Amino acid sequence: MSDPQPLVLDTITGPDTLADIQQTLDRAWACHKVPEIVRLHMDLAAGEIGANIIEHSGDGQPVHMRMSIELTADTVRAVFTDDGHPAPMDLSRVQMPDEMSEYGRGLAIAFRVLDELSYRRDTEGNHWILVHSRT
């Protein structure tokens, strides 16, 4: 299966980045038949990881961010890479905060809706891999 155009966003983060992420996802959904609940979960998770990169990777300053969407017969995968600071967190400890908390739900939401969420740091920067089954 090949995509008519690469499902890649390569950008410097800024006010339009979240909209650009969604536009890239919308292109994927236009090309591939994916159930509504999977689209909802991926839109949400990718938005949360994107927002996390925009807000934290550069301490409020722009960073170079690349997102690619890959669809196989069984999965939808989004891979984010950015050249910002390391993300200081332990994914195994992520949990939904108290109901009245105003902050801290982003990663917990992504973790809850995805089948796999992983993070690693290397010399190129931060790498987030988001995986959801296509069913």
Next chain:
Amino acid sequence: MSQFSTCTQPSGVVVVKPTGRLNMVAAPALRKELHTIVEGGQTRVAVDLSAVDFIDSSGLGALISGLKVARQAGGDLRIAAPTRQVIAVLELTNLNRVLRAHPDAGTAFDE
């Protein structure tokens, strides 16, 4: 300048209607709007979510912030007419327990 339509009903309930995507871009303005309303003395606020097609953790945070400030002032914040995406996000975060959806903003404070 407000990017939300607001309408005060004869009962004193203020209905706020955000539109589009309630994410990191739009949430700070909604949070500020809700605080401004409550600090202005109107402590019963209904947020009409019928035109919000996407909400994320930032949007939820703005609603919770408004809920807290309204309750601290002796009032309440209620939500109405959430779309499918908003309902799904409220459920998966368990916030449907504290932000129970009402069918219509105009009657959200009618028990």
